[in-house]
Amino acid sequence: MNLFAEMRALVLECVDQMVTAGQLPADLNMTNVTVEPPRDAAHGDMATNAAMVLAKPAGKKPRDIAEALAQLLAADARIASAEVAGPGFLNLRIAPTAWRAVLLSVLDKGTDFGRADIGAGQKVNVEYVSANPTGPLHVGHTRGAVFGDALASLLDYAGFDVTREYYINDGGAQVDVLARSVYLRYLEAHGQEVAFPDGTYPGDYLIPVGQQLKDLKGDSYVGQPEEAWLQDIRTFATDAMMDLIRADLKSLGVEMDVFYSEKSLYGTGRIEAAIEDLKSKGLIYDGVLEPPKGKKPEDWEPREQTLFKSTEHGDDVDRPVMKSDGSWTYFAPDIAYHYDKVSRGYDALIDVFGADHGGYVKRMKAAVSALSDGKVPLDIKLTQLVKLFKNGEPFKMSKRAGTFVTLRDVVDQVGPDVARFVMLTRKNDAMLDFDFDKVMEQSRENPVFYVQYAHARVASVMRKAEAAGIAVDMDTLKAADLSLLNHEAELGLIAKLSEWPRLVETAARSNEPHRVAFYLYELSGVFHGLWNRGNDVPELRFVQDDPKVTQAKIALARACSVVIAAGLGILGVTPAQEMR
Structure with missing residues (x-):
């Protein structure tokens, strides 16, 4: 039950009545008519901009439209009052019976209350993490992993058919570097002293990989030239790193549907097919790019390359896809990968990149636009950096990964639930401070605790009622006399619950799962406020003392915990039954 959607439908119905009565012209565009919470709760429960939107095309004063509309709206049993404010805003107060219907809907549908169908089964591919398979995931990957996973869950909850995908960057030179680094650990496992040249991966995480290689191959690679072992160790090391990455993701509660190998694009004709598709559309040509803006690099020289005419699809400059020596640029396999996504029949694509990939956004959007003839939208979400703090100071934990703080370090310190929730307490494109002390505090300033405490409080009060011999099972709560809930604070909590379906749709349309975390914090605040007023x-x-009154009140509390559980489920966080 989406009460906001119902009220919008009622507003449009009343507008139709005004059209029929000759008070408004026909064929008015209703697209921008909204019903939403007012900026100031003192003004009412909901507000509509209908009169303001329709005034100009109708050739009437907005206040005149609002006054006529208010009379029609007030006749509906769900509306307690409809009041015109200012030049033509219309504030609505909802009748208590309508609020109680929302509460009953929550109890009846459980965590499916708020589940939407705006996706209508559209296929969406969400690609996230996609870290180079050269080591364990670091704290920056943690944010991208949580954001992408929560976004995928949100879209699923909103009715989309979602695929979670990880693009394995195993086609570049960095994997050769990984293989050489593993080879050094392999020699070390054989008792040799080794030195890691600049540019290799010296992290301790490769020690067991070197030992595993020794156990598998014995000394067959010792003393052999690079060409004898590079490709074999390349494959072995990549597999080992992906096992490590999968384990890291699992510790955070992230599981992918698809792992797609960049290497599979080479030597299979897939890159050639993608470039040929662009060529057939007149978007590939041989040319010379202008020098970089600003100070020209000393080694820059004009050279002819094969270019993608990305400027025809919104990019700032055309992009090279093949170098002058005939080898592919880094961009070419990315084009081929997205060509494959488009070919798989997705209705929309979402890529989650780190903030350092901001310069890649326009070219990638241009490629997908060109490959899909503008039919498949690509939304690229950038996740900003995470700063770690402890005792008020920037904090660096173990260096066992070599030079960075790992995802596993964070999960081991605070647990997956805290890690996930905190990563969503800021919008993805805003910097995030992760303070190890604050995220473990039991206070309102710690949003993780505050939300979990609300859910745990409900579980606690239900146990208390049961101990007093009062039945609080779901069937009993559904049958409770909800008319006993008539205090403004109780109705205010129901009003906040009613926002959940609308919030889900808004967050899903904008691909912004942080809105769920924000809402849960606000809902918990209203619940704690009611609890404390007691x-x-x-x-x-x-x-x-009266069991019937208790059952009605616990029905309200239970509904609150249901919505919190639904929201936490989207975020991938387990609701707490008690606080320790």
Whole structure:
């Protein structure tokens, strides 16, 4: 039950009545008519901009439209009052019976309350993490992993058919460097002293990989030239790193549907096919790019390359896809990979990149636009950096990975639930401070604790009621006399619950899962406020002497925990039954 959608439908129905009565012209565009929470709660429960939107095309004053619309709206049993404000804004107060219907819907649908169908089964590919397979995931990858996973869950909850995908960057020179680094650890496992040249991977995480290679191959690679072992160790090392990465992701509660290898694009004709598709559209040509803007590099020289005419699809400059020596640029396999995605029949693509890939956005969007003839949208979300703090100071944990803080370090310190929630307490393109002390605090300033505490409080009060011999099973709560909930604080909590379906749709349309975390914090604040008011106002306490009153109040609390559980489920966080 989406009460905001119902109220919008009611507004449009009343507008139709005004059209029929000759008060408004026909064929008005209703697209921008909204019903949403007012900026100031004192003004009402909901507000609509209908009169303001329709005034100009109707050739009427917005206040005149609003006053006529208010009379029609007030006739509906769900509306307690409809009041015109300012030049033509319309504020609505919802009748208590309508709020109670929302509460009953939450209890009836459980965590499916708020589940939407705006996706209508459209196929969406969400690609995220996609780290180079050269080591364990670091804290920056953690944010991208959580964001992408929560976004995928949000879209699934909103009715999309979602594929979670990881692009394995195993086609570049960095994997050769990995193989050479593993070879050094392999020699070390044979008792040799080794030195790691600049540019190799010296992290301790490769020690067991070198030992595993020794166990598998014995001394067959010792003393052999690079060409004798490079390709074999390349494959072995990549597989080992992907096993490590999969384990890291699993520790965070992230599981992918597809792992797609960049290497599979080479020697299979897939890159050639993608470039040929662009060529057939007149978007590939041989040319010379202008020198980089600003100070020209000393080694820059004009040279003819094969270029993609990406400027025809919104990019700033055309992009090379083949170098003058005939080898592919880094961009070419990325084009081929997205060509494959388009060919798989997705209706929309989402890529989650780190902030350092901001310069890649326009060219990638241009490629997908060209490959799909503008039919498949690509949304690229950039996740900003994470700064770690402890005791108020920038914090660096173990260097066992070589030079960076790992995802596993973070999960081991605070647990996956805290790590996931905190990573979503800021919008993805904003810097995030991760303070190891604050995220473990039991206070309102710690959003993880605050939300989990609300859910745990509900579980606690239900146990208390059961101990008093009061039935609080779901069937009993559904049958409770909800008319006993009539205090403005109780109705205010129901009003906040009613926002959940609308929030889901808004967050899904904008690909912004952080909105879920924000909403849960706000909902928890309203719940805790009601709970705390019970300290001074006994009739607001959830457990009363009258079992029927208790059941009605616990029905409200239970509905709150249901919505919190649904939201935490989207974020990949397990709801707490008690706080320790």
